[in-house]
Amino acid sequence: MPKLKDIRDASEGMTKIQKVYSMSASDMAQGILDGIKYNSSLTASDCVTVAQHYSNLSQWASAEKWIIAGLKSLKRNILQPELQLLRGPSITELAKVLGLIRIKRLDYEGALQAYQVALKKSPPDAKLYEEHQYLESMYLKLFGLDPNIEEYDNSYKSEVFSLCSPVKKEILSVDPYIALFHDVISQKEQKILQSVSKIHLMASTTIHNNNKAVKNYRISKSVWYASDYNDVTKRLTTFMEQATGYDMKSSELFQVINYGLGGRFDGHEDYLLTDKLVLLLGVFLFLPFYQCLLVEDYNFTVHTRFSRSVANMDKLLKLEEELALNLEKYAEVLMLKANTIKWGVQLMAYRHIEESTLAWDYLKSYSLTVHMQADWLRWQLFIEKPVGLEYLDYMKSIKPSLPQSWDFNDASEGLRRMQGVYQLKANDISGGLLDGVKYNSTFSYLDCISMAQHLMNQSRWENAAQWTQAGIKLFKSTKKSTELELIRGLKLEEFYNTLAFSLVQQDESQLALEASENAHKSAPHDAEIFKAYQKLENQILSNPIPVNNNNNSHLKDQGEDLQLPRCCNGRCEIARKFSLYCLYNTKTSPFLRLAPIKTELLSKDPYIAIFHDVVYPKELTRIRTACKSHLIASTTINYTSNAYSVDSYRTSKSVWIPTDSNNLTQRITNLVGDATGLEMTTSEMFQVINYGIGGLFEAHMDPVLSNAARFNGTDDRFATTIFWLSDVEQGGATIFTKLNLTVFPQSGSALFWYNLDNWGNEDKRTEHAGCPVIVGSKWIMTKWVTDMGQEFRKPCYKSGVFPLPF
Numbered sequence: 144m145p146k147l148k149d150i151r152d153a154s155e156g157m158t159k160i161q162k163v164y165s166m167s168a169s170d171m172a173q174g175i176l177d178g179i180k181y182n183s184s185l186t187a188s189d190c191v192t193v194a195q196h197y198s199n200l201s202q203w204a205s206a207e208k209w210i211i212a213g214l215k216s217l218k219r220n221i222l223q224p225e226l227q228l229l230r231g232p233s234i235t236e237l238a239k240v241l242g243l244i245r246i247k248r249l250d251y252e253g254a255l256q257a258y259q260v261a262l263k264k265s266p267p268d269a270k271l272y273e274e275h276q277y278l279e280s281m282y283l284k285l286f287g288l289d290p291n292i293e294e295y296d297n298s299y300k301s302e303v304f305s306l307c308s309p310v311k312k313e314i315l316s317v318d319p320y321i322a323l324f325h326d327v328i329s330q331k332e333q334k335i336l337q338s339v340s341k342i343h344l345m346a347s348t349t350i351h352n353n354n355k356a357v358k359n360y361r362i363s364k365s366v367w368y369a370s371d372y373n374d375v376t377k378r379l380t381t382f383m384e385q386a387t388g389y390d391m392k393s394s395e396l397f398q399v400i401n402y403g404l405g406g407r408f409d410g411h412e413d414y415l416l417t418d419k420l421v422l423l424l425g426v427f428l429f430l431p432f433y434q435c436l437l438v439e440d441y442n443f444t445v446h447t448r449f450s451r452s453v454a455n456m457d458k459l460l461k462l463e464e465e466l467a468l469n470l471e472k473y474a475e476v477l478m479l480k481a482n483t484i485k486w487g488v489q490l491m492a493y494r495h496i497e498e499s500t501l502a503w504d505y506l507k508s509y510s511l512t513v514h515m516q517a518d519w520l521r522w523q524l525f526i527e528k529p530v531g532l533e534y535l536d537y538m539k540s541i542k543p544s545l546p547q548s549w550d551f552n553d554a555s556e557g558l559r560r561m562q563g564v565y566q567l568k569a570n571d572i573s574g575g576l577l578d579g580v581k582y583n584s585t586f587s588y589l590d591c592i593s594m595a596q597h598l599m600n601q602s603r604w605e606n607a608a609q610w611t612q613a614g615i616k617l618f619k620s621t622k623k624s625t626e627l628e629l630i631r632g633l634k635l636e637e638f639y640n641t642l643a644f645s646l647v648q649q650d651e652s653q654l655a656l657e658a659s660e661n662a663h664k665s666a667p668h669d670a671e672i673f674k675a676y677q678k679l680e681n682q683i684l685s686n687p688i689p690v691n692n693n694n695n696s697h698l699k700d701q702g703e704d705l706q707l708p709r710c711c712n713g714r715c716e717i718a719r720k721f722s723l724y725c726l727y728n729t730k731t732s733p734f735l736r737l738a739p740i741k742t743e744l745l746s747k748d749p750y751i752a753i754f755h756d757v758v759y760p761k762e763l764t765r766i767r768t769a770c771k772s773h774l775i776a777s778t779t780i781n782y783t784s785n786a787y788s789v790d791s792y793r794t795s796k797s798v799w800i801p802t803d804s805n806n807l808t809q810r811i812t813n814l815v816g817d818a819t820g821l822e823m824t825t826s827e828m829f830q831v832i833n834y835g836i837g838g839l840f841e842a843h844m845d846p847v848l849s850n851a852a853r854f855n856g857t858d859d860r861f862a863t864t865i866f867w868l869s870d871v872e873q874g875g876a877t878i879f880t881k882l883n884l885t886v887f888p889q890s891g892s893a894l895f896w897y898n899l900d901n902w903g904n905e906d907k908r909t910e911h912a913g914c915p916v917i918v919g920s921k922w923i924m925t926k927w928v929t930d931m932g933q934e935f936r937k938p939c940y941k942s943g944v945f946p947l948p949f
């Protein structure tokens with residue numbers, strides 16, 4: 144093969160011929176040698192090679208001519224030879240080299256023109272743009288053509304509205320564009336944002352190695368708000384659109400930030416993406432404001448526990464869309480590589496036939512020498528070079544944002560508990576039949592086997608066997624064409640083996656043998672499976688007593704460890720002893736004479752009632768929307784250790800909201816006061832809660848003090864109000880475990896009861912639980928009314944029972 148030296152020789156020969164015969168680069172490239180036109184011509188790559196030769200000799204004028212010849216050649220040949228793919232001088236690249244050569248020649252105007260061509264023909268390339276910008280500013284500086292500020296500013300799309308209400312802009316820097324928009328947010332608006340944000344502020348994070356973390360170079364607290372969070376954010380979004388001319392539809396959330404003592408944010412850039420990722424997304428990074436539009440709000444990754452709430456599942460779906468797009472792009476680059484090779488081989492064969500019929504002119508020999516020296520090496524490099532690494536990097540970077548093992552555990556536990564509480568069969572669940580209601584969605588056999596595996600890890604053999612059988616049924620009836628089948632490739636014999644294993648653990652020897660035999664039938668040539676089958680058979684024959692020595696088999700199944708009664712489906716309500724009634728309450732507050740509250744009495748003693756239709760649908764939506772992105776896994780307090788923890792007996796996500804957050808929270812607080820006659824100034828904050836898959840709250844009492852610790856000056860949860868912020872399709876009732884009273888969610892209404900008796904002690908009869916959600920998203924908001932402050936509102940009564948408030 145020709146060596147680099149040969150290329151140098153050939154190029155030198157070429158330059159000599161050029162000089163001796165005074166030929167122009169452009170003629171030579173077209174195959175016109177000293178006035179005679181030949182059939183062969185030079186490719187753009189050949190031109191670049193000669194230009195490179197001239198550049199090495201610092202002969203920039205000649206180099207420039209050869210690059211221009213190369214550009215012309217590129218334009219001439221629609222179908223480039225295969226080498227073009229490898230050496231790939233694109234118009235952009237050539238134009239950029241031309242720009243650089245012209246800079247060497249101090250021809251800035253020419254260089255700028257070349258860069259403009261490069262930019263025009265380029266795919267989105269932030270670096271190129273930056274270079275172009277730099278060159279432009281250099282050029283303008285050199286030639287004293289600083290753009291006047293007016294002109295620059297007018298380049299933004301001007302809004303009609305801004306004619307009536309112009310924005311006071313102070314431009315601090317033209318390039319990069321930095322401006323101050325004066326007096327755009329009123330004092331009242333500032334107050335609103337500050338007071339709303341105060342309680343939500345959390346330590347600000349920064350992105351480090353693709354992970355969000357709290358770091359000491361950003362010391363502040365912050366909170367995110369959607370553009371349509373309230374009137375202020377809505378107005379500011381519109382304002383931004385008017386002031387900048389940019390489309391704010393896909394802008395990021397607002398971030399309200401508060402800097403504490405010594406608060407600071409050290410030097411940093413706002414954009415998060417590397418050039419690579421920018422290309423990946425196929426967008427430009429360079430537009431002011433634009434950069435912030437690109438970055439998805441992965442805020443929710445800060446608090447994982449995906450399965451503890453269904454409110455953010457849509458984000459997971461969106462994430463999968465992005466991952467799929469990324470995978471598609473990865474496949475595209477792999478295909479492009481394969482196609483390039485195939486196409487290259489084809490073109491080579493074609494060229495060989497063509498060239499063998501031509502006479503050996505200088506151009507041809509030059510091309511062949513260059514080709515044989517450099518291109519085969521390039522082929523090798525091309526084949527060796529891994530492609531699409533940026534897509535793999537992206538996949539890796541997303542990994543921390545995906546559900547983790549504990550999320551799988553949460554989801555499986557949720558399902559197990561739901562199954563236990565409502566006594567559901569694995570087969571029914573996997574077929575979409577939930578407590579007598581048939582749904583369209585079903586499980587795949589992979590879901591079933593995942594559930595079986597989870598149960599086997601807990602030695603819940605009976606239930607695991609149920610799920611494996613459900614998996615086998617689905618496996619047999621499903622056409623195996625899902626993308627996961629490609630990757631996981633489970634086989635029927637593996638299902639049967641799993642089944643046999645869990646049956647052995649239950650001492651179901653005969654059934655286990657059957658399952659093992661089925662495994663063997665399904666894979667008759669698998670020696671391991673056959674051996675296992677024989678071993679089991681021998682064991683059973685020689686030892687009729689149970690083959691299992693696992694002492695966990697007592698852990699039968701379903702719900703035995705749950706603090707939940709069987710009445711969650713509402714089918715075992717006891718006959719009521721009292722004559723209960725509905726009424727319009729007009730008594731507990733003068734205001735109720737104007738706006739009585741529809742009250743339904745569920746129990747007189749202890750007092751439990753529903754206040755019907757007290758929150759408007761619009762208000763419900765407002766609360767849910769505002770809280771959606773602030774939910775974090777709910778905790779429970781352990782009274783012995785006084786520590787809060789995320790437990791399996793309360794599977795939800797929640798957020799606290801102060802009573803005086805806004806007019807709505809204030810109205811709802813007053814409403815509870817009106818409906819009950821209680822003093823609300825001492826009430827606790829609201830807690831907004833959303834439940835996840837099978838989400839529940841096991842039986843508990845709401846008061847936090849033991850009776851012994853009572854009356855020492857600490858207040859306690861005297862009464863509970865639960866506002867239902869949504870309906871729940873199935874399940875999710877609140878159940879009073881000692882009373883067998885099951886109350887299903889009714890959007891917009893509220894459930895109220897007293898937790899303490901007339902003496903201020905815990906009323907154990909009000910023990911209650913949140914039943915597992917079967918289908919739907921259960922949103923509730925609690926308001927606990929404290930005992931302190933009620934001294935004059937609810938004095939003790941001789942009878943020991945609270946008189947009804949009306």
Ligand SMILES: O=C(O)CCC(=O)C(=O)O
Pocket residue numbers: 840845865875876877878911912913914923925
């Ligand atoms: O979700 C429910 O129905 C009950 C909630 C509850 O008891 C609580 O938050 O204290």
Ligand SMILES: [Fe+2]
Pocket residue numbers: 843844845911
């Ligand atoms: Fe509770």
